Amino acid sequence: xxxxxxxxxxxxxxxxxxxxxxxxxxxxxxxxxxxxxxxxxxxxxxxxxxxxxxxxxxxxxxxxxxxxxxxxxxxxxxxxxxxxxxxxxxxxxxxxxxxxxxxxxxxxxxxxxxxxxxxxxxxxxxxxxxxxxxxxxxxxxxxxxxxxxxxxxxxxxxxxxxxxxxxxxxxxxxxxxxxxxxxxxxxxxxxxxxxxxxxxxxxxxxxxxxxxxxxxxxxxxxxxxxxxxxxxxxxxxxxxxxxxxxxxxxxxxxxxxxxxxxxxxxxxxxxxxxxxxxxxxxxxxxxxxxxxxxxxxxxxxxxxxxxxxxxxxxxxxxxxxxxxxxxxxxxxxxxxxxxxxxxxxxxxxxxxxxxxxxxxxxxxxxxxxxxxxxxxxxxxxxxxxxxxxxxxxxxxxxxxxxxxxxxxxxxxxxxxxxxxxxxxxxxxxxxxxxxxxxxxxxxxxxxxxxxxxxxxxxxxxxxxxxxxxxxxxxxxxxxxxxxxxxx
Numbered sequence: 154x155x156x157x158x159x160x161x162x163x164x165x166x167x168x169x170x171x172x173x174x175x176x177x178x179x180x181x182x183x184x185x186x187x188x189x190x191x192x193x194x195x196x197x198x199x200x201x202x203x204x205x206x207x208x209x210x211x212x213x214x215x216x217x218x219x220x221x222x223x224x225x226x227x228x229x230x231x232x233x234x235x236x237x238x239x240x241x242x243x244x245x246x247x248x249x250x251x252x253x254x255x256x257x258x259x260x261x262x263x264x265x266x267x268x269x270x271x272x273x274x275x276x277x278x279x280x281x282x283x284x285x286x287x288x289x290x291x292x293x294x295x296x297x298x299x300x301x302x303x304x305x306x307x308x309x310x311x312x313x314x315x316x317x318x319x320x321x322x323x324x325x326x327x328x329x330x331x332x333x334x335x336x337x338x339x340x341x342x343x344x345x346x347x348x349x350x351x352x353x354x355x356x357x358x359x360x361x362x363x364x365x366x367x368x369x370x371x372x373x374x375x376x377x378x379x380x381x382x383x384x385x386x387x388x389x390x391x392x393x394x395x396x397x398x399x400x401x402x403x404x405x406x407x408x409x410x411x412x413x414x415x416x417x418x419x420x421x422x423x424x425x426x427x428x429x430x431x432x433x434x435x436x437x438x439x440x441x442x443x444x445x446x447x448x449x450x451x452x453x454x455x456x457x458x459x460x461x462x463x464x465x466x467x468x469x470x471x472x473x474x475x476x477x478x479x480x481x482x483x484x485x486x487x488x489x490x491x492x493x494x495x496x497x498x499x500x501x502x503x504x505x506x507x508x509x510x511x512x513x514x515x516x517x518x519x520x521x522x523x524x525x526x527x528x529x530x531x532x533x534x535x536x537x538x539x540x541x542x543x544x545x546x547x548x549x550x551x552x553x554x555x556x557x558x559x560x561x562x563x564x565x566x567x568x569x570x571x572x573x574x575x576x577x578x579x580x581x582x583x584x585x586x587x588x589x590x591x592x593x594x595x596x597x598x599x600x601x602x603x604x605x606x607x608x609x610x611x612x613x614x615x616x617x618x619x620x621x622x623x624x625x626x627x628x629x630x631x632x633x634x635x636x637x638x639x640x
Contacts, residue, residue: 181544185524188457188492189293190215193260193261193291194212194290195233196589196601200553201565202604204551204553204554205221206501208221208448209440210226212261212265212286212288214228214233215389216436218441218499219389221389221440221501222377223283223284223381223387225379228638229263231262231266232259232261233633235291235633236255237632238256239254239629241625242628243623243625245302245303247304248303248304252364258291261289261291269281273454279383280383285308287374287584290374290375295367301361301365303362304361309407310422310494311339311355311407313548313618314334315351315407317330323348328483329486339353358411362407373394376398387439389438389439390435393612394430396429396430397429397430399429401426402423403423403424404421404424406422407419416628419457419472420471422468423470425467438450438453440501440558449500449502457494458491459491459494465486468482492524492526493521493525495522497519498519514551515549515550515551522541528587543574543578552567554566579610581610585606587603600634601635609625612625
């Protein structure tokens with residue numbers, strides 16, 4: 154049996170990239186994750202499918218089309234607590250598994266101050282109202298639990314590690330994967346001249362299981378200014394300060410459940426990733442009302458510049474080989490980088506019937522292939538090429554309406570997000586249906602909404618070169634309550 158010695162490698166960015174590329178191309182996934190926005194907000198906004206860009210007078214719509222704030226003629230304050238429930242189901246090599254998670258969060262907290270700046274009864278067109286709004290809206294929820302399990306009789310994660318290790322001296326093995334496997338006797342040298350390796354499980358015959366726990370969210374502080382010109386033209390701009398926190402803890406395990414692999418019992422890999430980031434963006438938009446009951450508009454969102462992203466990663470591997478247990482942990486890997494998200498374009502249309510309700514329709518376009526990762530000490534050339542080659546433009550349609558039964562209102566909505574991946578790579582389209590009810594008076598209101606979201610996505614335990622995809626389906630329920638006052 155070979156002699157081992159503990160060697161610590163420097164935490165250069167080169168090793169970061171090797172680690173991330175081996176563990177499911179984390180850089181490209183992060184570029185997509187922090188570019189995607191699934192707008193949260195008030196119960197009225199969400200119950201109507203988020204189709205509020207041209208309806209306006211709602212704090213949530215300030216994050217989509219800031220001109221919608223120009224509809225306000227009174228000041229308003231709102232607060233929206235929410236309960237999020239996510240159920241994940243996965244099928245891998247003929248075996249099914251599922252898990253779920255609850256999460257309490259704040260979907261919206263907002264204040265809009267509206268002031269009259271012109272004579273409302275003037276026959277001369279003029280600016281009539283100006284509004285200033287600030288608050289916080291939720292943009293994404295990362296809370297989820299996933300279990301993937303199945304039997305693999307063809308290969309193992311160590312098959313991939315073996316191929317990565319071949320041709321490298323033990324002292325040159327990657328600090329966060331192949332070297333850890335080497336130190337826990339999951340890789341053994343079989344040719345010390347050409348530096349070739351073998352693994353006791355390289356031909357499979359193991360039960361594979363991965364559990365993934367993610368938590369965190371993306372929220373955005375917003376500061377907006379808008380104006381109302383003659384109740385015909387509404388313009389607005391929003392300064393957005395998004396920030397996010399993401400934590401992922403996963404455990405990957407392979408077991409010889411049939412007791413057929415000589416000298417091998419099992420191994421477990423524990424990964425812990427923590428990411429925090431903050432950024433800035435600008436949104437500008439307009440609405441126009443050519444006739445009393447019809448409005449249309451558009452908005453442009455500049456790319457968000459996430460100028461401060463910090464990752465912290467650790468891994469440990471435990472194995473039981475030849476009746477002996479081994480356990481080795483990596484050092485803590487900390488690194489910093491930046492992400493520029495894509496430009497976002499929106500179009501809005503609404504039919505508003507003063508005494509009966511409204512029908513809203515929003516369209517959103519975003520090209521995820523234009524996202525970019527940056528760092529002062531690495532050019533991300535390969536990673537940004539992968540972004541361009543793997544992702545594509547996404548089209549989003551949101552439609553909804555409200556029936557006014559004063560003092561009660563009923564709402565329904567639907568949203569569809571096309572696949573952000575090129576079709577030959579993956580399918581991560583999603584759709585949401587929603588409904589809600591509200592009670593409103595001149596000065597106070599109370600709204601409730603339920604949103605049910607369905608999505609699917611393939612997940613690979615390791616490189617698709619070696620392993621079949623696990624087919625994942627997610628069912629998410631969001632319960633939102635909004636309390637608000639007008640003054």
